[in-house]
Amino acid sequence: MSMTSHSLSSGIWNTADLYQNAVAQLMEAANTMKLDPNIAERLKVPKRALVVSVPIRLDDGTIKVFEGFRVQHNMTLGPGKGGIRFHPEVSLSETAGLAMLMTFKCSLVGLPLGGAKGGIRVDPTQLSRAEAQALTRRYTTEINMIIGPDKDIPAPDVGTDGRHMAWMMDTFSQERGFAVPGVVTGKPIEVGGSLGRAESTGLGVVFTIEHAVKYLNKTGKQKLTIDNSMIVSVQGFGKVGSIAALEMWKRGARVVAVADYLGGVYNKAGLNIPELMKWFEAKRTLVGFPGGDAMSNEEMLALPVDVMIPAAIDGVITDANVGKVNAKIIAEGANGPITNTALNQLEERGTFIIPDVLCNAGGVIVSYFEWVQGLQNFFWSEKEVNEKLAEVLDNAFAKVVAQKEKYNCGMKTAALIQGVDRLNKAMLLRGLFP
Numbered sequence: 263m264s265m266t267s268h269s270l271s272s273g274i275w276n277t278a279d280l281y282q283n284a285v286a287q288l289m290e291a292a293n294t295m296k297l298d299p300n301i302a303e304r305l306k307v308p309k310r311a312l313v314v315s316v317p318i319r320l321d322d323g324t325i326k327v328f329e330g331f332r333v334q335h336n337m338t339l340g341p342g343k344g345g346i347r348f349h350p351e352v353s354l355s356e357t358a359g360l361a362m363l364m365t366f367k368c369s370l371v372g373l374p375l376g377g378a379k380g381g382i383r384v385d386p387t388q389l390s391r392a393e394a395q396a397l398t399r400r401y402t403t404e405i406n407m408i409i410g411p412d413k414d415i416p417a418p419d420v421g422t423d424g425r426h427m428a429w430m431m432d433t434f435s436q437e438r439g440f441a442v443p444g445v446v447t448g449k450p451i452e453v454g455g456s457l458g459r460a461e462s463t464g465l466g467v468v469f470t471i472e473h474a475v476k477y478l479n480k481t482g483k484q485k486l487t488i489d490n491s492m493i494v495s496v497q498g499f500g501k502v503g504s505i506a507a508l509e510m511w512k513r514g515a516r517v518v519a520v521a522d523y524l525g526g527v528y529n530k531a532g533l534n535i536p537e538l539m540k541w542f543e544a545k546r547t548l549v550g551f552p553g554g555d556a557m558s559n560e561e562m563l564a565l566p567v568d569v570m571i572p573a574a575i576d577g578v579i580t581d582a583n584v585g586k587v588n589a590k591i592i593a594e595g596a597n598g599p600i601t602n603t604a605l606n607q608l609e610e611r612g613t614f615i616i617p618d619v620l621c622n623a624g625g626v627i628v629s630y631f632e633w634v635q636g637l638q639n640f641f642w643s644e645k646e647v648n649e650k651l652a653e654v655l656d657n658a659f660a661k662v663v664a665q666k667e668k669y670n671c672g673m674k675t676a677a678l679i680q681g682v683d684r685l686n687k688a689m690l691l692r693g694l695f696p
């Protein structure tokens with residue numbers, strides 16, 4: 263068979279920008295580290311994908327069928343792990359790209375887990391609670407045969423939260439006839455969740471910012487301190503963005519702008535994040551917050567800041583707007599918020615990128631802790647969870663910086679190299695069946 267018959271351009275996977283970006287990042291890392299091309303060939307495509315139709319009865323009595331996906335990219339290191347996304351743009355290809363990033367993330371931070379991702383193509387803001395529950399339960403039944411505590415363990419992602427995980431756990435458990443809390447993570451505490459899980463991704467983002475600041479100061483590339491002199495902007499005020507904003511605010515930084523899909527708010531003196539959280543809780547929008555002025559997403563992305571935290575969705579910093587981006591550090595709270603070509607331009611300009619697979623890994627690290635605590639039926643204090651989270655991220659950050667210095671490459675490539683390196687060794691040891 264010729265090499266061209268393996269071309270991804272004609273494959274079913276290769277339609278979403280996020281997937282193409284993930285493959286391009288993998289190949290950049292593979293070329294830099296001189297990875298065995300046979301391993302790269304296997305990592306470019308997912309191991310398995312399930313496409314399901316999810317019919318539900320809407321509140322008005324009509325039946326609507328939604329498209330759902332679960333993709334398992336690589337399970338060399340352990341069961342699949344990755345969130346469930348409810349968003350109108352979800353596709354098989356995007357889910358595959360996100361599953362691939364999960365593989366590299368889990369490997370990079372040293373977890374015994376593979377990479378997976380799932381989602382439903384739906385606008386969750388248009389669903390009532392009953393419809394969201396029916397959709398989640400029917401989806402769980404449809405993917406039931408490939409998930410489980412030792413197979414593949416979903417978690418929340420964009421548009422889903424602890425409620426959805428409780429419904430997934432309950433549906434899976436009903437079908438087995440007994441409680442199976444280990445089938446999902448990100449559960450509410452009452453049904454086997456871990457203390458600290460809800461905050462873990464945002465907190466992890468801030469831990470990596472602290473490391474980046476120390477690293478830049480040590481290498482003389484920047485002089486930054488996390489106090490009132492530090493100007494921060496955040497895109498997305500969901501599970502990741504709101505906690506990252508709060509943790510930066512708690513450390514004294516000036517979070518001057520926050521935006522979500524409906525628009526944003528700006529205050530030169532710094533937004534009062536706890537007040538903004540209260541406003542958002544009550545109104546479900548940032549718009550109209552009395553402690554700041556209105557600001558659009560595009561205006562926010564062009565603000566001169568020390569730290570920008572894109573924590574919404576992928577592909578928000580592109581060739582079209584990268585010229586206006588003016589940040590010393592960009593902490594990728596979201597998965598894939600910067601396209602590859604935009605990222606290259608930013609790195610050339612000296613912007614320090616904290617790559618997604620490192621920056622937002624706090625979520626999967628504490629998901630892993632939740633799974634371990636559940637399997638042992640022995641739960642830790644929040645202090646213990648956060649200390650262990652910090653330890654794993656300290657190690658991971660140091661390893662990525664070591665790869666950056668060894669290969670004289672950007673942080674993105676260094677992070678991918680660290681992730682691929684461990685996986686490569688495990689794949690070579692396990693060999694190829696048959």
Ligand code: NAD
Pocket residue numbers: 418419420421422463497498499500501502503521522523524559573574575576595596597622623625626
């Ligand atoms: P969420 O649903 O809680 O919040 C998403 C936020 O993004 C909302 O504020 C929404 O308004 C905003 N948003 C959506 N579309 C937007 C647009 N077009 N422009 C501007 N804002 C937009 O989701 P989340 O869990 O906070 O996830 C955010 C990102 O972090 C995603 O990329 C996700 O994959 C990634 N992530 C999440 C976790 C986690 O534990 N939740 C872990 C790792 C990575």
